[in-house]
Amino acid sequence: MLQTNFIRDNRDLTIAGLIKKHFKDATQAIDRILDLDKKRRDVQQELDDTLALSNNKAKEIGALLKAGQKAEAEAAKADTVALKERSKSLDEEHKTIEASLLDELVKLPNLPHESVPEGRTAEDNVTVMEKGVKPVLPANALPHWELIKKLGKNQAPIIDFELGNKISGAGFPVYKGKAARLQRAMIAFFLDEAGKAGYTEVQPPIVVNADSGFATGQLPDKEGQMYHDAADDLYLIPTAEVPVTNLYRDVIVAENELPVKNVAYTPCFRREAGSWGAHVRGLNRLHQFDKVEIVQINKPEDSYKALDEMVGHVKGLLEKLELPYRILRLCGGDMGFTSALTYDFEVWSAGQERWLECSSVSNFETYQANRLKLRYKTIEKKTQLLHTLNGSALALPRIVAALLENNQQADGTVKVPEVLVPYCGFDTIE
Structure with a gap:
């Protein structure tokens, strides 16, 4: 299976290799993969940011409770619940995108070595x-x-x-x-x-x-x-x-x-x-x-x-x-x-x-x-x-x-x- 990072860094080379193997609709297939890859990375970044913010909120709650600021702590707890729900939603979205990306990747044949001759039959x-x-x-x-x-x-x-x-x-x-x-x-x-x-x-x-x-x-x-x-x-x-x-x-x-x-x-x-x-x-x-x-x-x-x-x-x-x-x-x-x-x-x-x-x-x-x-x-x-x-x-x-x-x-x-x-x-x- 081709690696996503290789495809991302070598889009034109990948398409040329697929065409040499007479893979149908090579350009469209690669662009679908790159689009899914971008969505996956964007969702992963948002998920990482949300988890980091949730962890910071948890630390903030502890400090507020220690300082006797119960009302502020309760408000922070509500924020944490919302952040956890968002994290769960983002994680599910990430898994769905990853599954779609894998489904596209497994359809791609290996790329031919540079010494492979042109030809169809x-x-x-x-x-x-x-x-x-x-x-x-x-x-x-x-x-x-x-x-x-x-x-x-x-x-x-x-x-x-x-x-x-x-x-x-x-x-x-x-x-x-x-x-x-x-x-x-x-x-x-x-x-x-x-x-x-x-x-x-x-x-x-x-x-x-x-x-x-x-x-x-x-x-x-x-x-x-x-x-x-x-x-x-x-x-x-x-x-x-x-x-x-x-x-x-x-x-x-x-x-x-x-x-x-x-x-x-x-x-x-x-x-x-x-x-x-x-x-x-x-x-x-x-x-x-x-x-x-x-x-x-x-x-x-x-x-x-x-x-x-x-x-x-x-x-x-x-x-x-x-x-x-x-x-x-x-x-x-x-x-x-x-x-x-x-x-x-x-x-x-x-x-x-x-x-x-x-x-x-x-x-x-x-x-x-x-x-x-x-x-x-x-x-x-x-x-x-x-x-x-x-x-x-x-x-x-x-x-x-x-x-x-x-x-x-x-x-x-x-x-x-x-x-x-x-x-x-x-x-x-x-």
Whole structure:
């Protein structure tokens, strides 16, 4: 959430940032906020003055009574009653204005970093780099949703979409045999690599309350995209970012404890309402999927160096998996609500002959920290908001799709990347 004092001191800069993110009616929204902010401060000043006058009257009453001036004391008491009533009215007015101000603030997305390119859609994103050789597949190569039907035993697909549909619905596949072991191997590999990079592993809940969803910016922006249990008002997590970052809600971190680096594996749940078409076939888009997430909390002056480090970590994973990939810097119109700068990673899917997004690595600057009330105490004993960052390292479904498609052999088998063989115990899927 943007800070009111920043908006007050940087009105034009804020409006320009919102326009870059294609936020509708940016000028009107900011002027409403500034008007409410002025009213709030004016009421607060009057309330402070009224309380001070009331305190002075109380002291005056004591002095008058001590001097035996009862009539004057009674008159002062009447003034005090009126002042208390006025204070109560002003306090209620202040709370009403604060609620209206918060309602306006939570509608604003984060401002984009100066390096974010102009643009409205994914076509306007900028390719930062591309690495790896796209494989030349045998003539009988297939996209993964067809390939999985030919892999496994007794004609049963190793990833069964029909069985998952029977149990739960579309977008909830069942992994069997070597596919299930491959999933487990990749999770262990990603967690081990994060551990080597200094991340502390945590195992958080996979349901969160509304306060947690608000703190990381999923609420009120994305409530329609999350599965919600109305009875207990709990949400299935769309990403481990939500519970892991909320470990530090209402926390003041000591400066010598920074940076905070956590990693977590969780299943993730997304309704993905309105998704259809060839681009979401098979593993390309699911309602439930597995993901390893890295999260950092850092000082503002160090956060973009940390972002580069996280980008480098994801690059390393893809290179060890021998997957061709590219990195995109997202434009203003294609960025997430809470992000100041996002890099998307895409892997080449040879069976589909298209790029598939497999990771986003983002810096949220103080946007989440302001909602979280996540701060650190400097050596000078001052408290300041921290920066939060996260990244997928990695999300499994599209990685599995690319591994299966890119490593097809002429005999119909699939070769397992060498780095995963010790984890899964086999080098080929027949």
